[in-house]
Amino acid sequence: MLMTPGPTALPPPVREAASEELLNPDVDPAFADRYDALLRKLATVFGTDDEVVVLGGEGILGLEAAIASTVAPGDRVLCLSNGPYGDGFADFVENYGGEATLVGTDYDDALPIDDLERTLDEGEFDLATMVHCETPTGTLNRLGPALDLFEAHDVLTVVDAVSSLGGVPVPTDRIDVALGASQKCFSAPPGLAVCSVSDAAWERIEARDPDSLYTNLLPWHDAEQPYPYTHLSTLVVALSAALDVVLAEGxxxxxxxxxxxxxxxxxxxxxxxxxxxxxxxxxxxxxxxxxxxxxxxxxxxxxxxxxxxxxxxxxxxxxxxxxxxxxxxxxxxxxxxxxxxxxxxxxx
Ligand SMILES: Cc1ncc(COP(=O)(O)O)c(C=O)c1O
The missing domain is CATH 3.90.1150.10 (Aspartate Aminotransferase, domain 1)
Known part of the structure; x- marks a missing residue:
């Protein structure tokens, strides 16, 4: 019995969907319809009007793509953390040439809101990152107080909600880039990273025009061609079936x-x-x-x-x-x- 915090066991309709005849994502109109339906279902589960993107790769690809797309060399990024994924954001930022300021604490503590307030008062930041559920420590962070401060200081936010989306309400409408993954609370197979991207975040990405390739979100922001590469069609169909299960329950x-x-x-x-x-x-x-x-x-x-x-x-x-x-x-x-x-x- 698989009881890990992702991947989870798959509900029978998801296993059935994963064994369906393959659709060619580049030429079969049926795939385009199913992809559109998946985006609509994801928007409902995210609770957002923002554009939703489905990347071909596991959760960490979403985290890296969010940073690669929004951070240019020299950008100042505040990484709020009380766990391994929160700390890891600072590594991504540094890898893409940004200047990361880690506002962290012990892994069994709450997010350090007083330190955050002080740090925001002392410096200017282009972007902030944090994690909703730190899966490795089983911690669900209260995002509200931090989001209040980021909004007051006009800082865009990237939030890892990989292991909370679909299991806990996530305040996606207050987040610029909210990140999820197929194998956590959606109970689909691993292999798709999902994210919602606000208009303000797209503006920032367009202005930066990232030069990375697979981690660049920009090619996904094209109304004519919603996915730039051969999509992982079996996983798309399976995730769509998984969201049907979630939405049917409510x-x-x-x-x-x-x-x-x-x-x-x-x-x-x-x-x-x-x-x-x-x-x-x-x-x-x-x-x-x-x-x-x-x-x-x-x-x-x-x-x-x-x-x-x-x-x-x-x-x-x-x-x-x-x-x-x-x-x-x-x-x-x-x-x-x-x-x-x-x-x-x-x-x-
Ligand atoms: C909070 C959190 N973020 C990101 C990831 C990375 O997801 P993946 O393992 O699909 O790359 C995980 C995986 O467990 C996670 O728990």
């Missing part, structure tokens, strides 16, 4: 189901003496990271070998210290979480 019901699965996961953990790595108030409805210092690798191996349950360990220095249960998308299911936690009890 977003509010989906969000409730995530909250309930998370609650059951943490209650069962508490019975076993396991506490979430972040403050429970900040634990994400999509993933629980239990604190198991020095034991995560061994527990993961035993769960896989003895219980046929696959969970994840940590990242970014927490490799052996957290054990992560993904309860996102199709796996945000009380029965599955209960089975996974029964397995954890058996190996503790």
């Amino acid at each position: 977003l509010d019901a989906v969000y409730d189901r995530h909250r309930e699965a998370a609650r059951v996961c943490r209650d069962r953990g508490r019975e076993l003496g396991l506490e979430p790595f972040p403050d429970p108030e900040r634990s994400s409805p999509t993933v629980t990271a239990f604190s198991v210092p020095g034991q995560a690798t061994e527990l993961q191996a035993r769960l896989h070998r003895e219980q046929e349950v696959t969970l994840s360990t940590g990242l970014g220095g927490l490799e052996d210290d957290v054990l992560r249960v993904g309860h996102m998308g199709y796996n945000a299911d009380v029965e599955k979480v209960t089975r996974a936690m029964d397995a954890v009890r058996a190996v503790r």
